[in-house]
Amino acid sequence: MSMDDIQMLIKFLGGLGIFLYGIDRMGDGLQKTAGHKMQQLLGALTDNPVMGILLGTGITAIILSSNATTIMVVGFVNAGILNLSQAVGIIMGANVGTTVTSWIVSMNEWGELLKPELFSPILIVSGAMIRYLSRNGKAKQAGEILVGFGLLFIGLGFMSEAASAYRTNKELLELFTNLGRHPFLGIVAGLFVTVLLQSSTVSVGVLQVLALNGMISWQTAVFINLGQNIGSCAAALRSSIGANSTAKRAAVIHLLFNTIGAVIFGTAMVLIFRLNTQLADSPVTSVGISIFHTVFNVSNTILLFPFAGFLVKASGILIREGTSASGCSLDSKDEMKRHLDNRILDTPSFAIESVTHEVVNMGYAALENFDMAARVLLTDDGSHAYQVKKMEQKIDDYEKIITDYLIKISNQSLNEEQHLIVKNLFYTVSDFERISDHCENLSELALEKNKRNIVFSKEGDKELKEMFQSVRSSLEHAIKARASSDMSEVRAVVRSEELVDNLEEEFRERHILRLASKACKPENGVIYLDALNNLERISDHAHNIAGFVRDEM
Template identity: 35%
Template structure:
């Protein structure tokens, strides 16, 4: 039988393109329709590693990408939102959550792909309500996922008659490590383990590959998916690098364990296939789910050891921004409004220190154009936003209690200060965006312009520092000095 190579290649690459677009659209749509509360989910439900696993599963189900969850986790560890041990639980959960797409694919509804695409398109085009368009986007992605899969499957169906491909699958059966390498490399290239699993499901459905050749590829694909987290951690903090390395170590250990237990694992999946009368696509989904659940169950008791290993592999002290408030004790509110206000003041001063740090990093970014400074400024801005929310909630709770006139005045002052410090965060974020624009559009500043900017930055930094001191010490003379400096800054503008 002659094979139309061009059609095979075009159907395959077109199908995988639509498939990847479908996954992205579905994840983005689900994320938008569920509300952008992923950071809150991870922040709130990672108090212990077990809850971290559950949080990792939930977030990955929402965004349909284990790599996305891992990258988000790397960012949160770097930002001080969670410890390395908590992050390991989330990464384990992400590996389980990503298997959901394979189960969705296993339910054979490919013939309804085009109507689903149409419904999604209509919701996006004809409705202005954001919630409806987000659901439309998720549906469009859902349909595109199946349509892309159908294209891939039809493109790959001639492969079963190709002798060289048959020999390759036999080689993968006889030399499983070859399948692991193929799965790893392909997933690294497309940066989606779901795509590799989708292709395996397509090949199994067409009878082009047998289970004992598919499972090593499936195991390799879990290793390949770590590349996204590694890329995300390049140039990031030590904590971020450790979180990314944890993802790699966790998956390498999983590959080693299951390559040793390959025969029993294949027998187990074959048994489930026979007992549950699974179709080929669902068999791959069950194998993928079983692999990740078992791998997590085996390694979960050793989270502490994993954290120790990556800390030894990447030594050093890490500078992390501590997002969470340190002084806001809710118990104090009922006991003493005065003491609670003092607690709030300490947190506002800490927030002010963050504003100074963020401005400092922004100046360094303007001077060096080194993105590590913009990343640090972005983390600081995130910390300021979080503290703004937490301090405001705390002050609102205090306002429900009875206060003296002096306490009410202090309460108003702190409320205003929180709002003003938060605006500093917004301003240096805007400045980093302007520097990004300058880099991307190759805008050069003269030495004189840079000198003027540096002078203005230095004066602003000093003014912010003195403002925080004024708030701390209630220093009227220093406050008047700050006002004079503000007038100087106006003249420089």
């Protein structure tokens, strides 16, 4: 290999790196811009495959990566958020959505004004100035998209310039010709390159660079592109390692979908090229690849959509059902870990939605603990005291698992709104844990009350019941506020908190009067006042949680 060859290879690889980084920056910027709307997409998930296709198309068009979408689907299935019927539609849609990038790459064939060397520097300079000079979060994200867009085409320019040096290389042209004349070899080549680059978006981009330099024919491009579509399944298959059997089936469905489509279209294109040898041997353009890539993925989706149920059944034959990745049943702690799947982290909007759901579950666990503590204290039934302690340990586990996941999310690329939500979720988890601590305190006060044969006066007992009821209302509304981001729930917490504060002050004064009149013994009063204090603190934590929700709106 000559020095010139080495220089061209370095230039091509450098351009490939810039191209990949540009796509990543664009996708990251688009995802940040979509922000809360991406989270709302999760709520659109239904068993309707058509909705799934539209959802998969939209998500992939935003993040510019079908690999990321299918990996996310595997994560959602593994977490139990998606079932296989929903996954099928999203996987089909992801294949359609990935064609967006190929059209972006082919833009420089649309006209002279869209030549990379003309507008890429303008995009990069404009985006960089907006990114670093603007204080507005949305503007910064727009700048990030522009920089990514410009880098994408700079990378394409580098690759194209390096490839142009070999547009007359006989050995290379003969290789591409043979790949076109032997469909199986072309498909294998496309599959291998895609697996090697770990991205069908990048491998299709490389193919389009070769087309820009007139180095490949239609038949070569078609069979390589079919192989690229099969190769795009490698990321999901690799991601499913260690997941449960249902998640593995989702990855297999992706493979079956693309492979069946490649076989059908490959057979049809062999017949077409034999009937029209002029088309087969004519040079393909970058736009031509975009057209075929789109036609294949859209047609394949339309063709196999009625057989979505068959794909699910076929995946069940290839991957046998199991209860979990290890073949054993899951307890609640392991189930939470499964729900907070690391595969979802690459799409922070969905990761935030998923972890919020688990924070709400933690809140309901704290509410359950509150009810048990109330039963122990108000009914003198000590049998539930152990259950309160056990639930407190469970909530401590929840706190650690969720906090670890929130740390992972915070290390992702987030917009300002997402940073605020993650920060507030950190605080919310801590508040729920402290609420459970106070529940344990109440349970211990009840055990002490029973041990010392303490009996509250009728007035004291009635006051505690009223206090428990008001605090429970505050806590329940706070959990609902966190779950739904509903301002009416936030306002309900504020009203309950004000009521609790007033009741705490009023009941404390009444108790002092009872002590003064000797209607209550001092030793009774210590437990009563401690109970009031713990209940008031629980309401304070509920108010904190509602306040975090209010700050996000």
